[in-house]
Amino acid sequence: MKKRYILLLCLSTLFIWRQAKGNEPYKTDANIFGHVLDKNTKEHLPYVTVQLKGTTLGTTTDATGHYFLKNLPTGNFTLEVKMIGYKTITKEVKIIANTTQEIDFEMEEESIPLNAVVVSANRNETNRMLAPSLVSVVDIKMLEATNSKSLAQALNFQPGLRVEDNCQNCGFSQVRINGLEGAYSQILIDSRPIYGALTGVYGLEQIPSNMIDRIEVIRGGGSALFGSSAIGGVINVITKEPSRNSGDIVHMFSSINGKAAENNTMFNASILTENRKAGIMLYGQNRDRQGYDHDGDSFTEMPMLKNRSFGFRSFLKTGLYSKLSIEYHNMHEFRRGGDSLKQQPFQSKITEQLEHYINGGGINYVQNSADMKNKFNLYASAQHT
Numbered sequence: 001m002k003k004r005y006i007l008l009l010c011l012s013t014l015f016i017w018r019q020a021k022g023n024e025p026y027k028t029d030a031n032i033f034g035h036v037l038d039k040n041t042k043e044h045l046p047y048v049t050v051q052l053k054g055t056t057l058g059t060t061t062d063a064t065g066h067y068f069l070k071n072l073p074t075g076n077f078t079l080e081v082k083m084i085g086y087k088t089i090t091k092e093v094k095i096i097a098n099t100t101q102e103i104d105f106e107m108e109e110e111s112i113p114l115n116a117v118v119v120s121a122n123r124n125e126t127n128r129m130l131a132p133s134l135v136s137v138v139d140i141k142m143l144e145a146t147n148s149k150s151l152a153q154a155l156n157f158q159p160g161l162r163v164e165d166n167c168q169n170c171g172f173s174q175v176r177i178n179g180l181e182g183a184y185s186q187i188l189i190d191s192r193p194i195y196g197a198l199t200g201v202y203g204l205e206q207i208p209s210n211m212i213d214r215i216e217v218i219r220g221g222g223s224a225l226f227g228s229s230a231i232g233g234v235i236n237v238i239t240k241e242p243s244r245n246s247g248d249i250v251h252m253f254s255s256i257n258g259k260a261a262e263n264n265t266m267f268n269a270s271i272l273t274e275n276r277k278a279g280i281m282l283y284g285q286n287r288d289r290q291g292y293d294h295d296g297d298s299f300t301e302m303p304m305l306k307n308r309s310f311g312f313r314s315f316l317k318t319g320l321y322s323k324l325s326i327e328y329h330n331m332h333e334f335r336r337g338g339d340s341l342k343q344q345p346f347q348s349k350i351t352e353q354l355e356h357y358i359n360g361g362g363i364n365y366v367q368n369s370a371d372m373k374n375k376f377n378l379y380a381s382a383q384h385t
Contacts, residue, residue, distance in 0.1 A: 180232035242279035303337030328361035
């Protein structure tokens with residue numbers, strides 16, 4: 001059953017890619033180009049999101065801060081420019097067939113990102129300043145600055161919650177929100193509660209940081225919106241979506257007092273079709289950490305840990321106001337603590353050993369009305385552990 005589920009997701013992604021390659025963009029020859037600058041330094045800003053607000057049409061600036069939108073539908077639209085750490089800018093624009101326009105932007109830095117969009121407050125995209133509940137956000141800049149390898153390390157820098165290591169032998173991490181144990185906090189992937197309550201206990205180190213675009217945290221009960229486990233709070237992991245053709249691979253080596261070595265390798269790759277109607281983002285991680293014995297009593301203070309994860313997220317823009325997305329992730333974790341780690345568990349004095357295999361994913365379809373007053377959302381998600 002598990003293999004059939006994985007095969008179905010892969011075939012669906014290939015179908016999406018084929019459909020996107022075959023679909024021709026609007027033949028209007030209506031184009032918009034320009035550049036985006038920092039208002040203070042006048043430097044060009046790379047990888048800024050530029051899109052027609054309310055539609056699925058958009059792009060990002062290149063490494064030199066320039067963008068180009070071609071074959072756009074005609075009519076009156078709002079051109080929106082946004083980037084983490086900067087205030088969002090909008091301009092009204094009238095798109096005319098067989099006409100090319102130049103529209104430039106100057107963005108101003110924002111010390112407190114109140115204009116950021118969050119989805120965890122009421123399950124819809126909402127301006128953070130207008131959200132009915134307080135939402136704390138950990139963005140990708142914070143993940144990179146803190147060199148976080150997993151969700152557990154990223155949450156260490158959030159106020160109002162605590163990530164703690166429990167059990168000296170197996171050394172699992174759990175998150176406490178409002179003092180409640182991990183089982184009382186709901187962890188979501190792209191706003192979907194496909195992880196069980198024990199994810200807050202055992203799953204924090206299974207979610208790699210390179211699949212995360214941002215993390216939204218709500219402190220306080222949210223069971224009415226997110227399920228019975230959201231008593232202490234909600235942690236919503238928003239995964240990355242492909243925005244440009246890119247790829248990177250990173251390897252990190254570290255050790256604890258020169259005794260326990262840790263090797264961590266991560267990769268990301270994004271591919272988009274030329275008309276930007278479809279894209280796919282692949283990610284993976286392999287983490288290997290040796291057990292650490294601090295006081296030389298032959299029992300580990302930190303367990304041996306082996307993590308492996310792989311997944312993808314793809315999309316197909318089925319229309320001007322509709323989009324279909326598919327997400328899949330495969331994770332494996334093995335951890336063992338105690339003594340005699342190289343022997344079988346029954347040959348040791350004290351051993352705790354855990355091993356998890358997780359296959360999960362989902363399909364999501366979104367349809368907006370032309371006036372952006374109505375939205376239809378249909379999704380299905382599943383997980384096998």
